Amino acid sequence: MKSVLITGANRGIGLETAKQLSQKGLFVYLGSRDLQKGKAAVKELNDKGFQNVKAVNIDVTKPETIISAKNTIEKEQAQLDVLINNAGISGTVPQHALETSIDNFEDVFEVNLYGVVRVTQTFIDLLKKSPEPRIVNVTSSVGSLTLQSDPNWQAYDDAKLAVYASSKSALNMYTVHLAYELQDTAFRINAVCPGYTKTAFTNYNGGEVEVAGKRIIKYALIDQNGPTGKFFSEEYNETGECPW
Structure with a gap:
C-alpha cells in the first residue's frame, strides 16, 4: 500500500485530498499542527467509512515536529511514496507593496516557503526509498509573474497580494530547482494550483473543494511518463500548464 503525507x-483542500486518496487505496498521514484537530478530522473520515488515515502532528515552522512525524512514518512504513506540501497561510490583508510590514512577509514565507523546504529536506530520504516518489507543492496562479504582469488576466486587479503572491512565486522557483536536482531519478515534482476554492481560506468563495482535491491528486499519482518541474493551474487553462 502506497503512503502519502499531506501537510495542513x-x-x-488538504482534508478533501486526504479523503480522495484514502478512497484510492493509499495510507494517508494527515498532517496537522494541532494534533487534536487532526485526530478529530480522522474521526470524521472514519465515521464516513474512510480507512487507512492517521493524524500526525506536524507544524511546518517547528523542525522538531517534522522530525517526529518523519520518525513515525519511517517506523510504520519504511518509506514515503507521496509528499503533498499543502500547508499555507495568506497573511494579513491588505498587502500593499509599499505598506505591508516585514513581519507579515516573514510570517507568510515561514510557512509557505521555508516550511516546504524543511518538510521536503526532512522527508527526502524516505521518498528516495519509494520506486515512484512524487512531490506536489500546492501553489497558486497568483504566484505567476506572467499573469501578474498581464492587464488582460481576469484576476489582474483582484490578486495583488504582495506577500502571499511573492511567497508562491518563491515556492514555484524552489519547485523548479528541486525537480532539476532530481531530474535523473524516478521523482516527479510539480507545483499545482488547486484553484480558487470554497474554504475558510477564501471565506468560502470559489469552486468546489472536490474539484480542487482532484487537481492535486492528478499530479500526486502521475505515472513515470508524467511531467516534472512544471506549474499547473487547470482553473487558468484547461490543458493544465500555467505560465511562470
Missing part, C-alpha cells in the same frame, strides 16, 4: 490536512 485537517480541513479544507
